[in-house]
Amino acid sequence: MEQTAQTPPLSDTLPDDDTGSQRIRTNFMSDNVGPVCPEILAAITAANTGDAPAHGDDAWTARLQARVSEVFEAETRVFPVATGTAANGLALAALTPPWGAVLCDESSHIFRRECGAPEFFTSGAKLCPIPSAEGRMHTGLLSRTIADLQAGGQRLSRPAALSLSQATEWGTVYTIEQLVELTILAHDAGMGVHMDGARFGNALAHLGCSPADATWRAGVDILSLGATKSGALAAEMVVIFDTTLAEDMERRIKRAGHLWSKQRFISAQILAWLENDLWLHNARQANEMAGRLARGLLRHPGALLPFDTQANEVFAIMPELLVQGLEAAGYIFLRRTAPPGVEGTLVRFVTSYDTQAADIDALLETLASIE
Amino acid sequence: MEQTAQTPPLSDTLPDDDTGSQRIRTNFMSDNVGPVCPEILAAITAANTGDAPAHGDDAWTARLQARVSEVFEAETRVFPVATGTAANGLALAALTPPWGAVLCDESSHIFRRECGAPEFFTSGAKLCPIPSAEGRMHTGLLSRTIADLQAGGQRLSRPAALSLSQATEWGTVYTIEQLVELTILAHDAGMGVHMDGARFGNALAHLGCSPADATWRAGVDILSLGATKSGALAAEMVVIFDTTLAEDMERRIKRAGHLWSKQRFISAQILAWLENDLWLHNARQANEMAGRLARGLLRHPGALLPFDTQANEVFAIMPELLVQGLEAAGYIFLRRTAPPGVEGTLVRFVTSYDTQAADIDALLETLASIE
């Protein structure tokens, strides 16, 4: 292929730092900027052998079905798809009719960051954001929102789904007790419970309990479980504990264009991710690196950490000068305006399964050297 | 990982015929049952180097943009997604408002085989199937359908999109002249033109013209171009020639859950597929094998071929006894009830980039030996 003028040569953008032994990760924008985990890439290659029935009738998907039930110690139904937004949308649509309401934290990804995907997948259900301080919903506000909707009877949207993010969007993690309190409220109101587990592995690594304890035993009916941010190429899944919700799920998936003809290549990724607890291993590494970064930032006089660092996201409020210093040194991360009344800039660093202690230490050293 | 009782061991379902040199392909169900082409798998592996910006801001996607414009000799906008159903739905939604009508052949994939995906992506546009004999729409019936809708004014759905499948669902291919006649009618009525090119490469290989001649020069405004059936893992794209249709397309894609965070891994597949005309090479091989099969079937006294074999699908009407004989010999293919008044069973064989002459000859020998 000839290079055209407007084509950026690949070499410009690919890292050329693999010549030395000390590649330093500078991109903390998200846990989705990294490469595919070697074990998972190998599984893709291994699955590329001969013909296989299309659309999920393959052996890998059958194994995945069994494997996930095993991992969650329950009869589950699992549906692999390529993106977390799709998994969330499909899961919510299984819980709510188009005239229902989805109650979610106001910081939630489904409310803030998915460009209306939940509204699209549910054919227009209403999202009701509930304010919270650090991404964890309060039972009191949940109760009140449910009561308000119920008071309207058939004139208002039916409260149909409670959606909880675990880990939350602010890097915190619900305790099991907190989950149980919320899910009891939801079930008592006839609602189903969705968990957005884009970073469920990170939450689980923090909680140290079993996958079953963190989900269906705590009242979760349907889980979006993400592997992409944890080393997969493109692999997420809808895990259904209340199996009545699985009815026609394949039709929903096909209709949304999310049924891969060569589905073995998603299923194989997830099988590898679950094999030998790779998913937990990856989550622990990311969490540890976030903890290392948080501890380092706490030691810095200029940084303020508004939330506990319980998973793999670190939020800090820092003077603009420090933020610009890090950017000037080549670090990439998210900036947000600080909440009203707070001085400084709110920044987010996300660590990943392939973040190393040296990466964190280098960042902290850079920070220390500013000014 | 321990094997549970209900888990099918992988070895049962994986082909074990790679010990000898004579692996015979027996699965003619579709061109999506085969493995990923080595060049494309290698490109995925090669793309797995270091960090890359997420959501399509990577260098591979930028190159893809340039490369597709080059291939089509025009300023195009290209949006890679994982499935053909998604590509079709997104393309149609760019052409029609929810209260519009999509005019399509009654045999079309969008009407018959996508579980309502076009209705989903377009937020409920009306699909108007138009009868045809061999998958190619007649200008007379198209004219009449347009006129009927227009006569209803604001009381009826606005004729908004014409969707043509190239190659068609019956394995035939529109000539450029046929395309032009139809697209002129559509444009004169203020409609946009979509081409479902799930097997566009096969059609192009048959036509022997340039990609530009077969698309925008023939009046196509937006193309779903499929690589998955031609050797990719999961890679399709929406190619937009009328670039005003690209407005907000990324929002549509994100909202439908079709924006990959690690998009470089779709773009890299397509780049490899286009490199050194691999796509055309793969299409030619599939077409040739279909032709070899068609010629073989024509020589068999029991088989009747209702359509010209112009791409990589062969349709035959055969006595049920022959069909069952092939099935008993392990061959896998699609069965459909024959049209009213025709005796026998209608079957479909699809060849692929990795079908070999020996595979076809073995099938024909088996057929000859039945009874």
Add this chain to the structure above:
Amino acid sequence: MEQTAQTPPLSDTLPDDDTGSQRIRTNFMSDNVGPVCPEILAAITAANTGDAPAHGDDAWTARLQARVSEVFEAETRVFPVATGTAANGLALAALTPPWGAVLCDESSHIFRRECGAPEFFTSGAKLCPIPSAEGRMHTGLLSRTIADLQAGGQRLSRPAALSLSQATEWGTVYTIEQLVELTILAHDAGMGVHMDGARFGNALAHLGCSPADATWRAGVDILSLGATKSGALAAEMVVIFDTTLAEDMERRIKRAGHLWSKQRFISAQILAWLENDLWLHNARQANEMAGRLARGLLRHPGALLPFDTQANEVFAIMPELLVQGLEAAGYIFLRRTAPPGVEGTLVRFVTSYDTQAADIDALLETLASIE
């Protein structure tokens, strides 16, 4: 109010023929061009007394509920709305999920004349038109369509609803036996049955059986029952026989903007329409006038009647010269292009509850005098 230049003075468009005793109806375009029946207008005025709870909690709506159950000799749920398109859309949405298929006659109003309303109300269900000769669906083609969809399993839309128009769009009426054959097929396939009864009264008047016999006893689960074409101002209703379908129906209605705050004014119309069998009286008058017209046309050498006239619509194929003659004489009616291969113009005359024998005779005399 001052007359502005562009305002058409009302007197121009209002009939000025009430000076003599012989007002002649010339508008046979549809049964919705006529005035409101005096009994129904009186009921509206009578309902305008004091305050009443809003949104259907009024006494008129409660009475309507009881009255409709009485008329249909069954526990029904009835939901009054203002238009037939809304009633159809709401009824279909109660039967099919967004990924389901609605099987209907290709001549049906829901497929041809509602600008995509069924797709809108059902959030994008697929409409599958089935060809027929005179508006009555064939069991054979229905069976085949169901079987095709079922063969696709979870890859294709679920056959969810059968929709039958009674009277049909071609002015014919299903016999009870024909209905039963079709509804058994649908129920056996797990589908629900909708009847589009925009002209149900006319069909009932033709059949001469009880409302129950013509609906739920013949397998109908949900009925759109129209009063507007039969003398109401704006009054239609969804009558639900399978009362499980009524769940959340009020939410569907509210969400579609079809819940009137002053609902007593729809309910009062329908109560008056049902009172003293006004609805059947009106239907009989319209049917008789259609029959009179049909008999008259049959006596004319130039007219050909392609369908039996069983309700209040008369279709005729006539030389263009006759058609233009009627138009020149001031008659208003629908024109359609004749089916391929037939010479002449297909026209439709619709009679109404307030069509008089003199109106028909005048039309026939005019026709006889042409040329």
Add this chain to the structure above:
Amino acid sequence: MEQTAQTPPLSDTLPDDDTGSQRIRTNFMSDNVGPVCPEILAAITAANTGDAPAHGDDAWTARLQARVSEVFEAETRVFPVATGTAANGLALAALTPPWGAVLCDESSHIFRRECGAPEFFTSGAKLCPIPSAEGRMHTGLLSRTIADLQAGGQRLSRPAALSLSQATEWGTVYTIEQLVELTILAHDAGMGVHMDGARFGNALAHLGCSPADATWRAGVDILSLGATKSGALAAEMVVIFDTTLAEDMERRIKRAGHLWSKQRFISAQILAWLENDLWLHNARQANEMAGRLARGLLRHPGALLPFDTQANEVFAIMPELLVQGLEAAGYIFLRRTAPPGVEGTLVRFVTSYDTQAADIDALLETLASIE
């Protein structure tokens, strides 16, 4: 018709207080519980003369078109429908694509009280509620919400529509200056501006300016204008100032089942409502009665009025004992839980065009007599 056991006799529920000269209105639940204004009922009866073209091609609708342009001193397009929820949904859908965002006050009817209708009509646009103190949006929070969405580029919903309620849901009224500040922000961001004018007449009566000044001259692009709460039977309209938004509006209306075949009967209502400024007369009466009630409540030591009474809704916080006393006396009104930290019960009284001073005085006397 025979009375069945379960049928409530009409006389039970109809007011029997017309025997004396002093009928007292006790229902302050909403301004939609009252009867139809005599002038409007007369107009309906007057329109019932002979045949008229269906679906809005009648003379009344043509006049309405001209009349509304006259009232608003601009070339407008007006579309009459039966409910305010429909008018709002249709208007919003004209402003936002399905992947857009509608920015609205958190107290707004479209967000809180329409059972997801805006999501339905817009095919799933995202509603973004913005907090406010008394129903009037703050420019600062609007700016911030717009900026947040824009910062997400194509990954987030496009800010497409600003929706303002005039009068607001808390009975307050935006000044023209406040409107202008907000609409400038919206237009600068490429958004369109919707005004929910279910009680626009009441706001206008408060402002004392021209309809033009209160709408398009203040930056409003599209208005839902309600007559039902102000004396009509069922009559609302979408008034379009930016006439490019009118494209295909009739198709949207038909598709939503909101196109009446006998549309003259909506148009005639609105014509009568606008005739001789009946709409303003009705609004002024309702406003005055609300003012009288507010002043009376302010004199009561137990009542606290959280908002200025600027239209026809009075909100009061009262000890539960008073509330129950009023209820015991037969008064009907809305109860809401008071905001957190406030003791007492929040109640709402809505006055109407037919509320009389005696009604208010009777209520105040009852209140004074409690305990």
